[in-house]
Amino acid sequence: MRLQCMNGDAVAFEIETTGVQPGLAAQMLEEIYGAHRDPVFRYLRSICRDEDHALDLTAVTFERAFAELRAGREPGLGWLLRTGRNAAIDGERRARVARLLPRRSHVSQAAAPSPEDAALDAELAASVLRALAQLPNPQRDAIALRYSTELTVREIAGVIGKSQSATQKLLDRGLARLKEMLNDLA
Amino acid sequence: MTSPDIESALRATLSRPMTSHQRVALDARFRDRLEAYTHSRFRVRRRGLALALVAAFVVAPTVFAGIRLTESPNGLSPASEFQTEIDAAEAVVPLPPGATWPPYLVADKSASYSRGGGRTWVEFVSFCSWDWAWLASTASGAAASAQADRNQIEAATSWEFYQGEFATDSFRYSIDQVIAAVRDGDRSQVQRFVVLNCGA
Numbered sequence: 001m002r003l004q005c006m007n008g009d010a011v012a013f014e015i016e017t018t019g020v021q022p023g024l025a026a027q028m029l030e031e032i033y034g035a036h037r038d039p040v041f042r043y044l045r046s047i048c049r050d051e052d053h054a055l056d057l058t059a060v061t062f063e064r065a066f067a068e069l070r071a072g073r074e075p076g077l078g079w080l081l082r083t084g085r086n087a088a089i090d091g092e093r094r095a096r097v098a099r100l101l102p103r104r105s106h107v108s109q110a111a112a113p114s115p116e117d118a119a120l121d122a123e124l125a126a127s128v129l130r131a132l133a134q135l136p137n138p139q140r141d142a143i144a145l146r147y148s149t150e151l152t153v154r155e156i157a158g159v160i161g162k163s164q165s166a167t168q169k170l171l172d173r174g175l176a177r178l179k180e181m182l183n184d185l186a
Numbered sequence: 187m188t189s190p191d192i193e194s195a196l197r198a199t200l201s202r203p204m205t206s207h208q209r210v211a212l213d214a215r216f217r218d219r220l221e222a223y224t225h226s227r228f229r230v231r232r233r234g235l236a237l238a239l240v241a242a243f244v245v246a247p248t249v250f251a252g253i254r255l256t257e258s259p260n261g262l263s264p265a266s267e268f269q270t271e272i273d274a275a276e277a278v279v280p281l282p283p284g285a286t287w288p289p290y291l292v293a294d295k296s297a298s299y300s301r302g303g304g305r306t307w308v309e310f311v312s313f314c315s316w317d318w319a320w321l322a323s324t325a326s327g328a329a330a331s332a333q334a335d336r337n338q339i340e341a342a343t344s345w346e347f348y349q350g351e352f353a354t355d356s357f358r359y360s361i362d363q364v365i366a367a368v369r370d371g372d373r374s375q376v377q378r379f380v381v382l383n384c385g386a
Contacts, residue, residue: 059215
Protein backbone atom coordinates (compact mmCIF):
# COMPACT_ATOMS: atom_id res chain seq x y z
CA MET A 1 0.00 0.00 0.00
CA ARG A 2 1.34 3.38 -0.87
CA LEU A 3 0.23 6.78 0.21
CA GLN A 4 2.29 9.00 -1.86
CA CYS A 5 2.90 12.49 -2.97
CA MET A 6 5.40 12.62 -5.79
CA ASN A 7 7.47 15.63 -6.58
CA GLY A 8 9.29 14.69 -9.73
CA ASP A 9 10.84 11.33 -8.83
CA ALA A 10 10.78 11.89 -5.09
CA VAL A 11 8.33 9.79 -3.14
CA ALA A 12 7.08 12.00 -0.35
CA PHE A 13 5.26 9.37 1.63
CA GLU A 14 5.11 5.63 1.43
CA ILE A 15 3.89 3.24 4.07
CA GLU A 16 6.42 0.59 4.92
CA THR A 17 4.91 -2.70 3.78
CA THR A 18 7.87 -5.04 3.99
CA GLY A 19 9.70 -6.62 6.88
CA VAL A 20 8.58 -8.80 9.72
CA GLN A 21 7.40 -7.58 13.07
CA PRO A 22 10.38 -8.14 15.40
CA GLY A 23 8.26 -10.02 17.94
CA LEU A 24 7.03 -12.51 15.37
CA ALA A 25 10.52 -12.97 13.90
CA ALA A 26 11.92 -13.68 17.36
CA GLN A 27 9.15 -16.19 18.02
CA MET A 28 9.76 -17.94 14.71
CA LEU A 29 13.49 -17.93 15.36
CA GLU A 30 12.98 -19.65 18.72
CA GLU A 31 11.12 -22.44 16.93
CA ILE A 32 13.75 -22.79 14.24
CA TYR A 33 16.57 -22.67 16.78
CA GLY A 34 14.93 -25.36 18.90
CA ALA A 35 14.34 -27.60 15.90
CA HIS A 36 17.69 -27.25 14.15
CA ARG A 37 20.27 -26.23 16.75
CA ASP A 38 21.63 -29.73 17.21
CA PRO A 39 22.10 -30.80 13.58
CA VAL A 40 23.66 -27.46 12.65
CA PHE A 41 26.12 -27.73 15.52
CA ARG A 42 26.94 -31.38 14.75
CA TYR A 43 27.69 -30.53 11.13
CA LEU A 44 29.85 -27.53 12.01
CA ARG A 45 31.70 -29.54 14.65
CA SER A 46 32.42 -32.16 11.97
CA ILE A 47 34.02 -29.72 9.58
CA CYS A 48 35.92 -27.39 11.86
CA ARG A 49 37.09 -29.83 14.57
CA ASP A 50 37.30 -27.07 17.17
CA GLU A 51 34.14 -27.47 19.20
CA ASP A 52 34.36 -24.00 20.69
CA HIS A 53 34.59 -22.50 17.21
CA ALA A 54 31.67 -24.68 16.09
CA LEU A 55 29.57 -23.18 18.88
CA ASP A 56 30.41 -19.68 17.68
CA LEU A 57 29.60 -20.58 14.10
CA THR A 58 26.28 -22.06 15.13
CA ALA A 59 25.36 -18.87 16.99
CA VAL A 60 26.37 -16.80 13.95
CA THR A 61 24.24 -19.01 11.72
CA PHE A 62 21.12 -18.41 13.79
CA GLU A 63 21.85 -14.70 14.03
CA ARG A 64 21.80 -14.63 10.23
CA ALA A 65 18.59 -16.63 10.29
CA PHE A 66 17.01 -13.82 12.27
CA ALA A 67 17.88 -11.38 9.49
CA GLU A 68 16.28 -13.77 7.00
CA LEU A 69 13.12 -13.91 9.05
CA ARG A 70 13.03 -10.14 9.38
CA ALA A 71 13.20 -9.95 5.59
CA GLY A 72 10.14 -12.18 5.29
CA ARG A 73 11.89 -15.43 4.37
CA GLU A 74 11.79 -18.64 6.37
CA PRO A 75 15.17 -20.35 6.64
CA GLY A 76 14.98 -24.15 6.63
CA LEU A 77 17.63 -26.67 7.64
CA GLY A 78 19.25 -26.54 4.19
CA TRP A 79 19.62 -22.77 4.41
CA LEU A 80 21.05 -23.02 7.92
CA LEU A 81 23.61 -25.63 6.92
CA ARG A 82 24.64 -23.62 3.86
CA THR A 83 24.99 -20.48 5.95
CA GLY A 84 26.96 -22.30 8.62
CA ARG A 85 29.22 -23.77 5.94
CA ASN A 86 29.86 -20.32 4.47
CA ALA A 87 30.62 -18.95 7.91
CA ALA A 88 33.06 -21.81 8.48
CA ILE A 89 34.80 -21.13 5.17
CA ASP A 90 35.10 -17.42 6.05
CA GLY A 91 36.41 -18.37 9.49
CA GLU A 92 38.97 -20.71 7.94
CA ARG A 93 40.32 -17.89 5.78
CA ARG A 94 40.64 -15.64 8.81
CA ALA A 95 42.28 -18.45 10.79
CA ARG A 96 45.04 -18.72 8.20
CA VAL A 97 45.98 -15.16 9.09
CA ALA A 98 45.47 -15.76 12.81
CA ARG A 99 47.85 -18.71 12.76
CA LEU A 100 50.64 -16.26 12.01
CA LEU A 101 49.95 -14.53 15.33
CA PRO A 102 50.86 -15.83 18.83
CA ARG A 103 48.06 -17.97 20.26
CA ARG A 104 46.68 -17.31 23.69
CA SER A 105 45.92 -20.17 26.02
CA HIS A 106 42.22 -20.78 26.19
CA VAL A 107 40.40 -23.61 27.87
CA SER A 108 36.70 -23.58 27.18
CA GLN A 109 34.21 -25.03 29.60
CA ALA A 110 32.11 -25.91 26.58
CA ALA A 111 34.90 -28.16 25.31
CA ALA A 112 34.97 -30.25 28.48
CA PRO A 113 34.46 -33.92 27.71
CA SER A 114 31.05 -35.32 28.57
CA PRO A 115 30.18 -38.75 29.85
CA GLU A 116 28.84 -39.52 26.36
CA ASP A 117 32.13 -38.55 24.79
CA ALA A 118 34.05 -40.54 27.33
CA ALA A 119 31.96 -43.59 26.55
CA LEU A 120 32.90 -43.45 22.89
CA ASP A 121 35.82 -45.37 21.60
CA ALA A 122 38.01 -42.30 21.89
CA GLU A 123 40.87 -43.67 19.88
CA LEU A 124 38.68 -44.65 16.97
CA ALA A 125 36.84 -41.32 17.04
CA ALA A 126 40.11 -39.44 17.00
CA SER A 127 41.30 -41.52 14.06
CA VAL A 128 38.09 -40.87 12.17
CA LEU A 129 38.33 -37.13 12.74
CA ARG A 130 41.99 -37.04 11.72
CA ALA A 131 41.25 -38.94 8.55
CA LEU A 132 38.22 -36.79 7.81
CA ALA A 133 40.29 -33.64 8.14
CA GLN A 134 42.67 -34.93 5.48
CA LEU A 135 39.97 -35.31 2.85
CA PRO A 136 39.53 -32.61 0.23
CA ASN A 137 36.96 -30.09 1.47
CA PRO A 138 34.12 -31.10 -0.90
CA GLN A 139 34.39 -34.77 0.15
CA ARG A 140 34.70 -33.84 3.82
CA ASP A 141 31.63 -31.58 3.55
CA ALA A 142 29.50 -34.24 1.90
CA ILE A 143 30.46 -36.87 4.44
CA ALA A 144 29.98 -34.51 7.38
CA LEU A 145 26.50 -33.64 6.17
CA ARG A 146 25.64 -37.29 5.60
CA TYR A 147 26.78 -38.64 8.94
CA SER A 148 26.28 -35.69 11.27
CA THR A 149 22.78 -34.73 10.14
CA GLU A 150 21.59 -37.78 8.16
CA LEU A 151 20.67 -35.68 5.12
CA THR A 152 19.81 -37.50 1.90
CA VAL A 153 22.04 -37.21 -1.16
CA ARG A 154 19.55 -34.81 -2.68
CA GLU A 155 19.55 -32.60 0.42
CA ILE A 156 23.32 -32.63 0.62
CA ALA A 157 23.48 -31.61 -3.03
CA GLY A 158 21.26 -28.64 -2.20
CA VAL A 159 23.55 -27.52 0.60
CA ILE A 160 26.85 -27.81 -1.24
CA GLY A 161 25.48 -26.62 -4.58
CA LYS A 162 26.30 -29.69 -6.67
CA SER A 163 24.25 -32.19 -8.67
CA GLN A 164 23.04 -35.36 -7.01
CA SER A 165 25.35 -37.55 -9.09
CA ALA A 166 28.35 -35.36 -8.29
CA THR A 167 27.42 -35.47 -4.62
CA GLN A 168 27.12 -39.25 -4.68
CA LYS A 169 30.59 -39.44 -6.22
CA LEU A 170 31.98 -37.21 -3.48
CA LEU A 171 30.47 -39.49 -0.87
CA ASP A 172 31.74 -42.67 -2.54
CA ARG A 173 35.24 -41.34 -3.08
CA GLY A 174 35.39 -39.82 0.38
CA LEU A 175 34.36 -43.08 2.00
CA ALA A 176 36.84 -45.06 -0.09
CA ARG A 177 39.63 -42.68 0.86
CA LEU A 178 38.68 -42.85 4.54
CA LYS A 179 38.71 -46.65 4.35
CA GLU A 180 42.23 -46.57 2.94
CA MET A 181 43.47 -44.14 5.56
CA LEU A 182 41.90 -45.98 8.49
CA ASN A 183 43.13 -49.36 7.26
CA ASP A 184 46.64 -47.94 6.91
CA LEU A 185 46.44 -46.79 10.52
CA ALA A 186 45.18 -50.16 11.78
CA MET B 187 37.94 -52.03 8.33
CA THR B 188 34.89 -52.64 6.12
CA SER B 189 32.64 -49.99 4.63
CA PRO B 190 29.84 -50.68 7.14
CA ASP B 191 32.42 -50.36 9.93
CA ILE B 192 33.53 -47.02 8.60
CA GLU B 193 29.97 -45.77 8.23
CA SER B 194 29.22 -46.92 11.73
CA ALA B 195 32.33 -45.18 13.11
CA LEU B 196 31.49 -41.99 11.21
CA ARG B 197 27.96 -41.99 12.52
CA ALA B 198 29.07 -42.59 16.10
CA THR B 199 31.70 -39.87 15.89
CA LEU B 200 29.87 -37.17 13.95
CA SER B 201 26.33 -37.53 15.20
CA ARG B 202 27.03 -37.70 18.92
CA PRO B 203 24.65 -35.29 20.63
CA MET B 204 25.55 -31.96 22.11
CA THR B 205 26.62 -32.12 25.72
CA SER B 206 24.73 -30.13 28.31
CA HIS B 207 27.77 -27.82 28.65
CA GLN B 208 27.77 -27.18 24.94
CA ARG B 209 24.03 -26.54 24.90
CA VAL B 210 24.27 -23.99 27.70
CA ALA B 211 27.22 -22.29 26.01
CA LEU B 212 25.46 -22.18 22.65
CA ASP B 213 22.25 -20.81 24.12
CA ALA B 214 24.19 -18.01 25.84
CA ARG B 215 26.12 -17.09 22.70
CA PHE B 216 22.96 -17.20 20.60
CA ARG B 217 21.12 -14.84 22.98
CA ASP B 218 24.10 -12.47 23.10
CA ARG B 219 24.37 -12.28 19.34
CA LEU B 220 20.64 -11.83 18.90
CA GLU B 221 20.54 -9.03 21.42
CA ALA B 222 23.49 -7.25 19.84
CA TYR B 223 21.99 -7.68 16.38
CA THR B 224 18.59 -6.39 17.43
CA HIS B 225 19.98 -3.28 19.07
CA SER B 226 22.34 -2.36 16.27
CA ARG B 227 19.78 -3.01 13.50
CA PHE B 228 17.02 -0.98 15.04
CA ARG B 229 19.30 1.96 15.77
CA VAL B 230 20.44 2.05 12.17
CA ARG B 231 16.96 1.53 10.84
CA ARG B 232 15.45 4.37 12.83
CA ARG B 233 18.23 6.73 11.84
CA GLY B 234 17.92 5.71 8.17
CA LEU B 235 14.18 6.16 8.24
CA ALA B 236 14.51 9.59 9.84
CA LEU B 237 16.96 10.71 7.17
CA ALA B 238 14.72 9.41 4.39
CA LEU B 239 11.75 11.21 5.84
CA VAL B 240 13.65 14.46 6.11
CA ALA B 241 14.81 14.17 2.52
CA ALA B 242 11.46 13.13 1.12
CA PHE B 243 9.07 15.23 3.11
CA VAL B 244 10.97 18.42 3.74
CA VAL B 245 13.45 18.84 0.92
CA ALA B 246 11.29 17.68 -1.94
CA PRO B 247 8.24 19.85 -1.19
CA THR B 248 10.50 22.87 -0.72
CA VAL B 249 12.29 22.36 -4.01
CA PHE B 250 9.19 21.59 -6.02
CA ALA B 251 6.63 23.79 -4.32
CA GLY B 252 6.83 26.35 -7.10
CA ILE B 253 5.88 23.92 -9.86
CA ARG B 254 3.19 22.02 -7.86
CA LEU B 255 4.02 18.56 -9.16
CA THR B 256 2.15 16.58 -6.54
CA GLU B 257 0.36 13.25 -7.17
CA SER B 258 -1.23 13.22 -3.76
CA PRO B 259 -4.96 13.56 -4.50
CA ASN B 260 -5.52 16.16 -1.80
CA GLY B 261 -2.10 17.73 -1.68
CA LEU B 262 0.22 17.79 1.29
CA SER B 263 -0.55 18.48 4.91
CA PRO B 264 1.79 19.37 7.75
CA ALA B 265 2.61 16.76 10.39
CA SER B 266 0.31 18.33 12.94
CA GLU B 267 -2.68 17.97 10.61
CA PHE B 268 -1.70 14.40 9.77
CA GLN B 269 -1.35 13.59 13.46
CA THR B 270 -4.87 14.94 14.01
CA GLU B 271 -6.09 12.57 11.28
CA ILE B 272 -4.34 9.68 13.01
CA ASP B 273 -5.74 10.58 16.42
CA ALA B 274 -9.26 10.91 15.04
CA ALA B 275 -9.00 7.57 13.25
CA GLU B 276 -7.61 5.78 16.29
CA ALA B 277 -10.65 6.91 18.26
CA VAL B 278 -13.09 5.13 15.95
CA VAL B 279 -11.26 2.37 14.08
CA PRO B 280 -11.72 -0.94 15.92
CA LEU B 281 -8.89 -2.94 17.46
CA PRO B 282 -9.06 -6.49 18.83
CA PRO B 283 -9.64 -6.76 22.59
CA GLY B 284 -6.43 -6.07 24.48
CA ALA B 285 -4.58 -4.69 21.45
CA THR B 286 -3.05 -1.22 21.41
CA TRP B 287 -1.91 1.06 18.62
CA PRO B 288 1.79 0.54 17.82
CA PRO B 289 4.21 3.31 18.82
CA TYR B 290 5.35 3.92 15.24
CA LEU B 291 1.91 5.18 14.27
CA VAL B 292 2.78 8.86 14.72
CA ALA B 293 3.57 11.71 12.35
CA ASP B 294 7.14 12.94 12.18
CA LYS B 295 7.11 16.62 13.03
CA SER B 296 9.68 17.45 10.39
CA ALA B 297 7.64 15.91 7.57
CA SER B 298 4.70 16.67 5.30
CA TYR B 299 2.14 14.01 4.46
CA SER B 300 -0.50 13.14 1.90
CA ARG B 301 -3.64 14.82 3.13
CA GLY B 302 -6.29 12.27 4.11
CA GLY B 303 -3.79 9.40 4.47
CA GLY B 304 -3.91 9.23 8.26
CA ARG B 305 -7.13 7.28 8.37
CA THR B 306 -5.92 4.89 5.69
CA TRP B 307 -2.74 4.20 7.61
CA VAL B 308 -4.61 3.56 10.86
CA GLU B 309 -7.09 1.26 9.14
CA PHE B 310 -4.29 -0.74 7.59
CA VAL B 311 -2.68 -1.19 11.00
CA SER B 312 -6.05 -2.23 12.39
CA PHE B 313 -6.50 -4.76 9.58
CA CYS B 314 -3.12 -6.24 10.50
CA SER B 315 -4.12 -6.40 14.16
CA TRP B 316 -7.27 -8.34 13.34
CA ASP B 317 -5.21 -10.72 11.24
CA TRP B 318 -2.86 -11.30 14.17
CA ALA B 319 -5.87 -11.80 16.43
CA TRP B 320 -7.42 -14.32 14.04
CA LEU B 321 -4.16 -16.26 13.88
CA ALA B 322 -3.98 -16.34 17.68
CA SER B 323 -7.64 -17.33 18.04
CA THR B 324 -7.43 -20.13 15.50
CA ALA B 325 -4.17 -21.37 16.99
CA SER B 326 -5.73 -21.63 20.43
CA GLY B 327 -8.99 -23.11 19.16
CA ALA B 328 -11.06 -20.16 20.41
CA ALA B 329 -13.89 -20.49 17.90
CA ALA B 330 -15.98 -17.55 19.09
CA SER B 331 -13.02 -15.17 19.02
CA ALA B 332 -11.95 -16.45 15.64
CA GLN B 333 -15.45 -15.78 14.28
CA ALA B 334 -15.44 -12.24 15.72
CA ASP B 335 -12.01 -11.60 14.22
CA ARG B 336 -13.19 -12.95 10.90
CA ASN B 337 -16.20 -10.65 10.92
CA GLN B 338 -13.96 -7.62 11.38
CA ILE B 339 -11.57 -8.75 8.67
CA GLU B 340 -14.43 -9.25 6.22
CA ALA B 341 -15.84 -5.83 7.10
CA ALA B 342 -12.59 -4.19 6.05
CA THR B 343 -13.75 -4.03 2.43
CA SER B 344 -16.13 -1.26 3.48
CA TRP B 345 -13.36 0.75 5.10
CA GLU B 346 -11.77 3.82 3.61
CA PHE B 347 -8.39 2.14 3.17
CA TYR B 348 -10.07 -0.30 0.76
CA GLN B 349 -12.64 1.99 -0.85
CA GLY B 350 -10.81 5.30 -0.77
CA GLU B 351 -8.60 7.20 -3.14
CA PHE B 352 -5.31 5.77 -1.89
CA ALA B 353 -6.17 2.14 -2.60
CA THR B 354 -5.01 0.62 -5.87
CA ASP B 355 -6.41 -2.45 -7.59
CA SER B 356 -3.37 -4.49 -6.59
CA PHE B 357 -3.75 -3.38 -2.99
CA ARG B 358 -7.42 -4.37 -2.97
CA TYR B 359 -6.48 -7.71 -4.55
CA SER B 360 -4.03 -8.37 -1.70
CA ILE B 361 -6.67 -7.61 0.90
CA ASP B 362 -9.16 -9.84 -0.94
CA GLN B 363 -6.65 -12.69 -0.84
CA VAL B 364 -6.31 -12.36 2.93
CA ILE B 365 -10.07 -12.35 3.40
CA ALA B 366 -10.41 -15.43 1.19
CA ALA B 367 -7.70 -17.18 3.22
CA VAL B 368 -9.51 -16.35 6.46
CA ARG B 369 -12.76 -17.74 5.05
CA ASP B 370 -10.94 -20.91 4.03
CA GLY B 371 -9.22 -21.17 7.40
CA ASP B 372 -5.87 -21.03 5.60
CA ARG B 373 -3.57 -19.90 8.41
CA SER B 374 -0.37 -20.17 6.40
CA GLN B 375 -1.57 -17.63 3.82
CA VAL B 376 -2.66 -15.17 6.49
CA GLN B 377 0.60 -15.66 8.33
CA ARG B 378 2.50 -15.01 5.14
CA PHE B 379 0.63 -11.76 4.60
CA VAL B 380 1.27 -10.42 8.08
CA VAL B 381 4.89 -11.49 8.00
CA LEU B 382 5.43 -9.61 4.74
CA ASN B 383 3.25 -6.59 5.31
CA CYS B 384 2.57 -5.90 8.93
CA GLY B 385 6.02 -4.92 10.18
CA ALA B 386 6.79 -1.77 12.11
